[in-house]
Amino acid sequence: MAEKVLMKGNEAIAEAAIKAGCRHYFGYPITPQTEIAAYMAKRMPKINGVFLQAESEISAINMVYGVAGTGYRVMTSSSSPGVSLKQEGISYIAGADLPALIVNVQRGGPGLGGIQPSQSDYFQATKGGGHGDYHLIVVAPASVQEMADLTILSFDLAEKYRVPAMLLADGTMGQMMEPVELPEVDYKPTEKDWTVTGTQMKRKHNIVNSLYLSPEELERTNFERFERYKQIEENEVRYESFMMDDAEYCVVAFGIASRVSKNAVIAARNMGIKVGMIRPITLWPFPVKPIAEAADKVKAFLSVELSMGQMIEDVKLASECKKPVYLCNRVGGMIPTPEQVLESIKKMAGGEN
Amino acid sequence: MTKNILIAGFGGQGVLFAGKFLAYKGMLEGKQISWLPSYGPEMRGGTANCSVIISDEPVGSPIVSKPDILIAMNLPSLDKYEKDVVSGGMIFVDSTLIGRKVERTDVKVFYVPSTKLAQEIGAPKLSNMILMGKVIKEAGAVSYENLEDGLKKVVPAKHADMFDINLKAIETGYNY
Numbered sequence: 001m002a003e004k005v006l007m008k009g010n011e012a013i014a015e016a017a018i019k020a021g022c023r024h025y026f027g028y029p030i031t032p033q034t035e036i037a038a039y040m041a042k043r044m045p046k047i048n049g050v051f052l053q054a055e056s057e058i059s060a061i062n063m064v065y066g067v068a069g070t071g072y073r074v075m076t077s078s079s080s081p082g083v084s085l086k087q088e089g090i091s092y093i094a095g096a097d098l099p100a101l102i103v104n105v106q107r108g109g110p111g112l113g114g115i116q117p118s119q120s121d122y123f124q125a126t127k128g129g130g131h132g133d134y135h136l137i138v139v140a141p142a143s144v145q146e147m148a149d150l151t152i153l154s155f156d157l158a159e160k161y162r163v164p165a166m167l168l169a170d171g172t173m174g175q176m177m178e179p180v181e182l183p184e185v186d187y188k189p190t191e192k193d194w195t196v197t198g199t200q201m202k203r204k205h206n207i208v209n210s211l212y213l214s215p216e217e218l219e220r221t222n223f224e225r226f227e228r229y230k231q232i233e234e235n236e237v238r239y240e241s242f243m244m245d246d247a248e249y250c251v252v253a254f255g256i257a258s259r260v261s262k263n264a265v266i267a268a269r270n271m272g273i274k275v276g277m278i279r280p281i282t283l284w285p286f287p288v289k290p291i292a293e294a295a296d297k298v299k300a301f302l303s304v305e306l307s308m309g310q311m312i313e314d315v316k317l318a319s320e321c322k323k324p325v326y327l328c329n330r331v332g333g334m335i336p337t338p339e340q341v342l343e344s345i346k347k348m349a350g351g352e353n
Numbered sequence: 354m355t356k357n358i359l360i361a362g363f364g365g366q367g368v369l370f371a372g373k374f375l376a377y378k379g380m381l382e383g384k385q386i387s388w389l390p391s392y393g394p395e396m397r398g399g400t401a402n403c404s405v406i407i408s409d410e411p412v413g414s415p416i417v418s419k420p421d422i423l424i425a426m427n428l429p430s431l432d433k434y435e436k437d438v439v440s441g442g443m444i445f446v447d448s449t450l451i452g453r454k455v456e457r458t459d460v461k462v463f464y465v466p467s468t469k470l471a472q473e474i475g476a477p478k479l480s481n482m483i484l485m486g487k488v489i490k491e492a493g494a495v496s497y498e499n500l501e502d503g504l505k506k507v508v509p510a511k512h513a514d515m516f517d518i519n520l521k522a523i524e525t526g527y528n529y
Contacts (some may be wrong), residue, residue, distance in 0.1 A: 116393075176388060
């Protein structure tokens with residue numbers, strides 16, 4: 001077992017990425033995730049890796065595209081406005097079926113917004129973000145330990161399915177420190193049959209591209225990609241179920257909102273309200289099944305989010321609107337207190353939400 | 354046991370450093386901990402605060418909105434957070450910099466002239482660690498034993514010369 005150290009969430013992402021074999025980082029500074037770039041700037045040159053501060057987010061994501069085409073592990077990180085700038089490149093990477101990690105440490109929006117925590121990029125992360133039919137694998141850490149663990153998982157899944165992955169955190173998760181144990185990763189780059197690393201005149205050359213002028217061919221690539229998405233939906237859903245065994249009410253929350261909600265769930269339980277929580281760890285694929293099962297059991301859902309209500313749509317879809325779904329939210333960089341969530345739980349249990 | 358601690362003051366007073374020290378000390382004692390700084394456009398002279406939670410249970414929300422322990426290192430911090438402290442909680446006041454008394458009567462208050470004491474031991478910047486010494490003595494969130502271990506984690510190697518004076522500052526506060 002590795003030693004426990006205190007680390008900021010942002011630093012944990014950076015160190016975990018290095019442990020996972022990532023030797024290429026391209027980024028452009030933006031609060032509240034700059035520690036990732038700073039950490040990479042310090043570490044990469046010492047381990048024969050590449051840290052490059054690009055002239056813009058758009059350059060950075062296209063450098064990621066380039067390295068991804070060679071099959072090496074590569075990442076970029078930014079915060080909301082910067083991630084918007086990256087969307088074109090992300091769509092291209094998805095269209096070219098390449099693995100890469102994009103980290104979004106969200107801040108309030110829209111526009112330049114603020115620098116305080118937010119979860120209002122949920123739609124952008126889970127519904128595509130850029131143009132075209134595509135998904136990212138989206139993971140949502142709720143502790144510094146998960147910032148590290150899910151970074152490693154993201155690299156593995158991205159490579160396994162040839163799909164770009166996004167780690168969707170927020171300013172709180174990025175800035176807070178908690179004890180973290182960085183696992184040793186046994187990663188060895190494998191031979192891949194699709195990389196553009198030179199043929200040495202021994203094989204037919206590979207092409208990395210997202211342009212298909214033949215509609216038949218483009219349709220085929222879309223269908224093929226969605227076959228892989230189906231596998232991901234079947235095999236890679238991750239979530240935490242908290243006090244759900246006898247629950248009559250179900251809170252759904254991820255990331256920092258789930259941390260706040262956990263306090264509220266415990267407080268409500270102490271008051272005799274039978275409430276539990278489902279915490280999506282993967283936002284895409286969304287934990288549809290556990291929520292569908294809960295819909296047959298509980299009386300109502302409460303979606304707790306740092307947005308005007310984005311994940312709530314997926315909760316309604318997953319529960320097929322069998323039960324009411326209420327919203328408890330703060331936005332713009334504000335975070336609900338456990339007391340506010342508790343009030344919403346009490347209202348839900350009293351049926352007057 | 355869970356202690357929700359809020360340390361607040363001007364940027365540059367070592368608010369985040371003091372919080373980090375408490376967090377590391379707690380972690381080394383086997384407690385569950387979280388540390389969350391305010392982050393913003395403020396630089397030296399602006400306001401800074403940090404939430405530290407030390408608990409026997411896994412930490413839920415890392416945000417301290419109702420502190421059990423408030424350490425106020427300047428007047429704006431006391432003005433802002435005095436009302437938030439839980440009834441029966443503790444407020445530690447740097448009485449060199451804060452002229453007024455705490456108005457609440459349902460909390461325990463400790464007035465420590467920490468800025469003055471720091472100057473007296475020849476470490477004018479360590480008012481923060483003097484207050485930590487007093488917090489350790491009165492609040493019981495972390496123990497006074499093995500101070501060196503916790504301090505080693507937060508005093509960077511390039512500032513190793515600051516180690517002894519930090520230790521002295523904690524002792525000074527503890528014995529005040």
